[in-house]
Amino acid sequence: MTARSKELTGAKLIDGKAFAARIRARVAEEVERIRAEAGIVPGLAVVLVGEDPASQIYVRNKAKQTVESGMHSVEHRLDASATQDELLGLIGTLNADPAIHGILVQLPLPGHIDEERVINAIAPAKDVDGFHISNVGLLATGQKAMVPCTPLGSLMLLRDELGDLSGRNAVVIGRSNIVGKPMAQLLLRESCTVTIAHSRTKDIEEVVSRADIVVAAVGRPRMVKASWIKPGATVIDVGINRIEGPEGKPIVVGDVDTDDVAAVAGAITPVPGGVGPMTIACLLANTVTACCRAHGLAEPRDLTA
């Protein structure tokens, strides 16, 4: 698959939206194959606790795209005041449900709930977010794991753009469990020379300027500037920040100052339309993978890391 691209002052804009649509089409093909071969329909359950409006939009998009790909989709909405035991009870039910192959508990959870406890209660084989400690350990040791969706989608875009990644200098900005750390593991597995930069990194601009590959996942609007970027580098912008735009209207921007960086970078993902749609496409891909593994079916190689 080749990402379609538009020109922006020099840099190629990587069309994550179009790439994600092709991944979803592949997922739909595989869903149909699994149905024809084994009479099984892959199922995804999304659990949302509370009423965060931004979260609701993602949950709606996920449910819509799950159904469009031919999969079984279930949504569980718990009140913001739901107890940890209620949530753990629901996870236990979903773990035991043979129609469900993937479980996603939308993060963040309300403050009174222990996130680690909840994530680690999900059956690792159904953990399509790849956040369970078993999957984290499997990925870190190079074993077959469920790979977190945003890093997986970012890796697919990088491979499509650059081909073989071995020997390249990669700098991941951000050390979160959901993006920075698993992204670094994947890049290491691709034989990149990996540096993780973060808020305490000294002279971050100099560190980033040595990178052939930059993955920005810090949650600081437009933090990465052109002066940080090696000419021709590939820049993956994971940030999705809502800020006040020119006319006081809210707009969505990434962690990269795209207009500035585009003058120097070789290729860059836009926000919106870059990594975000890939995250959802990879969630569907992971659900197909989980279903294949659960039933001993051949798993589509192009939908995993």
Ligand SMILES: Nc1nc(=O)c2c([nH]1)NC[C@@H]1CN(c3ccc(C(=O)N[C@@H](CCC(=O)O)C(=O)O)cc3)C=[N+]21
């Ligand atoms: N357990 C868990 N897993 C997640 O994967 C997870 C989560 N919790 N909590 C919330 C975040 C956020 N997230 C997004 C996914 C897709 C877009 C997306 O498709 N964004 C579009 C639209 C952006 C917009 O305009 O708002 C884009 O970037 O083009 C955004 C955000 C998944 N998350």
